[in-house]
Amino acid sequence: MSVIDKLQNVFNQLNANNLHLLKEIYADNASFEDPAHRIYGINNLTEYFSKLYSNIGDCKFIFNSTTVADKTAFLEWSMHLTHPKLNKGKVVIVSGISKIIFDEKIVYHRDYFDLGEMLYEQLPYLGAIIRQIKKRLAQ
Numbered sequence: 683m684s685v686i687d688k689l690q691n692v693f694n695q696l697n698a699n700n701l702h703l704l705k706e707i708y709a710d711n712a713s714f715e716d717p718a719h720r721i722y723g724i725n726n727l728t729e730y731f732s733k734l735y736s737n738i739g740d741c742k743f744i745f746n747s748t749t750v751a752d753k754t755a756f757l758e759w760s761m762h763l764t765h766p767k768l769n770k771g772k773v774v775i776v777s778g779i780s781k782i783i784f785d786e787k788i789v790y791h792r793d794y795f796d797l798g799e800m801l802y803e804q805l806p807y808l809g810a811i812i813r814q815i816k817k818r819l820a821q
Contacts, residue, residue: 684750685707685782685784685786685787685788686748686750686755686757686782686784688706688707689707689757689782689788690743690745690757692704692706692707693743694742694743696731696735696741697735697741698732698735698736701728701731701732701735702728704724704727704728704731705724705728706787707787707788708724708727708787708788708791709724709785709786709787709788709789710723710724711723711724711789712724712727712787712788712789712790712791713789713790713791714727714730714790714791714792714793715791715792715793716792716793716795717793717794717795717796737765737766737767738763738764738765739763739764739765739766739771740762740763740764741761741762741763741764742761742762742763743759743760743761743762744759744760744762745757745758745759746758746759746760753783753784753785754781754782754783754784755780755781755782755784756779756780756781756782757779757780757782758777758778758779759777759778759779759780760775760776760777760778761775761776761777761778761795762774762775763776776795776796777795777796778793778794778795778796779793779794779795780792780793780794781794
């Protein structure tokens with residue numbers, strides 16, 4: 683199984699109780715970035731996911747397409763997550779792309795997604811304001 687196949691499998695079974703799976707796919711010195719964080723090292727990454735998954739109800743990924751060239755991969759995905767404080771606990775769907783650089787394991791992982799779509803637009807008052815602004819911009 684390729685590193686990218688392993689990544690997809692791990693992320694679709696990952697939860698607060700099996701974070702040890704991260705060590706199977708990430709190198710000890712791996713770096714991880716998303717719109718809100720920059721993390722270095724597998725121990726810090728595991729701690730980050732521990733905090734993240736302690737609040738999430740469910741999180742699944744649908745991987746729509748994957749492109750691999752040499753030791754770099756780009757994955758287009760949709761994340762389906764539930765969180766008690768977002769969207770009244772209902773599913774939030776966020777689209778994104780990940781850039782992965784790997785050797786035997788992943789050494790670099792960068793997620794690109796709209797943080798506003800995932801977080802700010804799901805908050806009761808702020809979300810309504812942001813949606814109204816987007817609606818006006820689209821006219």
